[in-house]
Amino acid sequence: MASDKTTLPTTEDEWRVRLSPDEFRVLRQGATEPAWRGEYVDTKTEGMYQCRACGADLYPSDTKFDSHCGWPSFDDAIPGAIKEIEDRSLGMVRTEIQCARCGSHLGHVFKGEMMTPKNTRHCVNSLSIRLDPK
Numbered sequence: 001m002a003s004d005k006t007t008l009p010t011t012e013d014e015w016r017v018r019l020s021p022d023e024f025r026v027l028r029q030g031a032t033e034p035a036w037r038g039e040y041v042d043t044k045t046e047g048m049y050q051c052r053a054c055g056a057d058l059y060p061s062d063t064k065f066d067s068h069c070g071w072p073s074f075d076d077a078i079p080g081a082i083k084e085i086e087d088r089s090l091g092m093v094r095t096e097i098q099c100a101r102c103g104s105h106l107g108h109v110f111k112g113e114m115m116t117p118k119n120t121r122h123c124v125n126s127l128s129i130r131l132d133p134k
Helices: 012-018 021-027
Strands: 047-051 057-060 082-087 094-099 105-111 120-124 129-133
Touching: 012 021, 082 105
Parallel strands: none
Antiparallel strands: 047 057, 047 129, 082 094, 094 105, 105 120
């Protein structure tokens, strides 16, 4: 069993011990937290957003923007920090984003919405990330 925060769990039972029930549901089972309820929806604090499951750096705060969608939104991730996976779970094609280090579910990425110059919106569950303030 993973005995400290730097060693990644190898089983879902180990993840279940490390994470709260809500975190486990989102990070390990791919659920979505309710819109407008997450702690980082309106946060403007400078710092680094990290994976709540493993602590990997994912998003610098200067990539966060107000998308008015109900979840924290970022227009870019640290190179190599995120992996994209085709998601057909709701009868449509979307792109799921996961932490590249631990495979935990973060949310979905949408392209072509013209919300930022990068034309990308990483729609992320607050339960999937933790802000390390500057």
